[in-house]
Amino acid sequence: MPADRHRSRTKMTDTRAKIRTFLVDNFLFGPADASLDDDASFLELELVDSTGVIELVSFVEESFGIKVQDNEITRENFDSVARLAHFVESKLPAAVSQPAQS
Amino acid sequence: MISLPTGAAVRCDYSVLAIDAEREVARICAALRDAVHRDLQRRGVVLGLSGGVDSSVCAGLAARALGPDKVLAVLLPERESSPRSAKLAMLVVEALGIAWERFDISAALDALGCYTRRDEAIRTLIPEYQPDWKWKVVISGGHSIGVNHFRVVAESPDGRRADLRLPYRQYKDIMAATNYKQRVRKNIEYFHAERLQYAVLGTANRLEHDQGFFVKNGDGAADVKPIAHLYKSQVYALAEYLGVPQAIRALPPSTDTFSMAQDQRELHFGLPYQEMDLALWAHDHGVPAATLATALAVTDETATLIYRDVEAKRRATRYNHAAPLYIEDVPIPMEHSP
Numbered sequence: 395m396p397a398d399r400h401r402s403r404t405k406m407t408d409t410r411a412k413i414r415t416f417l418v419d420n421f422l423f424g425p426a427d428a429s430l431d432d433d434a435s436f437l438e439l440e441l442v443d444s445t446g447v448i449e450l451v452s453f454v455e456e457s458f459g460i461k462v463q464d465n466e467i468t469r470e471n472f473d474s475v476a477r478l479a480h481f482v483e484s485k486l487p488a489a490v491s492q493p494a495q496s
Numbered sequence: 497m498i499s500l501p502t503g504a505a506v507r508c509d510y511s512v513l514a515i516d517a518e519r520e521v522a523r524i525c526a527a528l529r530d531a532v533h534r535d536l537q538r539r540g541v542v543l544g545l546s547g548g549v550d551s552s553v554c555a556g557l558a559a560r561a562l563g564p565d566k567v568l569a570v571l572l573p574e575r576e577s578s579p580r581s582a583k584l585a586m587l588v589v590e591a592l593g594i595a596w597e598r599f600d601i602s603a604a605l606d607a608l609g610c611y612t613r614r615d616e617a618i619r620t621l622i623p624e625y626q627p628d629w630k631w632k633v634v635i636s637g638g639h640s641i642g643v644n645h646f647r648v649v650a651e652s653p654d655g656r657r658a659d660l661r662l663p664y665r666q667y668k669d670i671m672a673a674t675n676y677k678q679r680v681r682k683n684i685e686y687f688h689a690e691r692l693q694y695a696v697l698g699t700a701n702r703l704e705h706d707q708g709f710f711v712k713n714g715d716g717a718a719d720v721k722p723i724a725h726l727y728k729s730q731v732y733a734l735a736e737y738l739g740v741p742q743a744i745r746a747l748p749p750s751t752d753t754f755s756m757a758q759d760q761r762e763l764h765f766g767l768p769y770q771e772m773d774l775a776l777w778a779h780d781h782g783v784p785a786a787t788l789a790t791a792l793a794v795t796d797e798t799a800t801l802i803y804r805d806v807e808a809k810r811r812a813t814r815y816n817h818a819a820p821l822y823i824e825d826v827p828i829p830m831e832h833s834p
Contacts, residue, residue: 437808444645444812447643448667451645452663452665464636464661
């Protein structure tokens, strides 16, 4: 596997883990291994309401140092761990993203 | 949800909200007498009178049910209340001939840090913000369920304007500080209720009650809620029947919580109350979204989003309705009385 692809995959895993931990701690109130599929819809799980969405926005802005535009606050970007991780990754400029931990 | 017979034609237009005001007033008055005298063993009622149509109707109902001499209206303005509110409230007091007291809660709110904590939160976003600016919180994002966000809109006396998305921390700080207003008001209502052996009336209508638009232990706290089963347009029908002054009936619903003028659509409903009434009625009567769409002249997709929004707001505000929880069943002494 090329090194940059490996790094990219590791980074995505870290992003997902960070998002998952935040959700488990603040919305599921469960243990670290609490069940939450990466693709599960927060809306359908009734996990996050409109105030929860703004909390997620603030969380990703503060944790990943990105700026979320109003028109980016959509279900496409915020409705699952996978979608949110993908959105965050797309906002992280490659040159300043965190180095992979492998 | 009320289910309809399969294949039944579903009527969904504003006529479903029509109400026989005379009959409904008589029914509420009888129930109110029973609740206050028999169930609660209180001699009368106290209510906060805001100058809005809901509390005006509640005052009118109470005066009819118990007699004007058994109703105390409290006017509880603070420095950011619209002066018009108090004038309108006085119209009701005078029309009904009920007792009233006015108490400005600004000093109490000051002592609690309501204004300073809120202003500090705003200033982290708008550094030039000063207490003489007008401001409000609005909801943005329409019916795109789950992706609404809140904005703070502020305007300086010389017309400079800021309109910013509220981050979570500031949103929570601002709302918690602002909700002191409703909670302090309720304290004063209960002060009078206790000294007079009265019950406290809650003035929420069905939209507010159903969608959880009240402050827990603030305006949500009460002993009796005489119009919580009535849609807003039905409250207006009762207002007309009860002779609530036209100046009150003509005003659009307002929160009167922020210093900048704001109607309830901007913070709560996202729809005019007539449409919100019909949407809620339709939702609870199993009316398909497509039928609601026709009635409201919106797309099927919008009607579906409105339904989802109704359900989302119910979920989001379950906590507001929740009574205290117990570790095990604890009997309520009254129910065990011989």
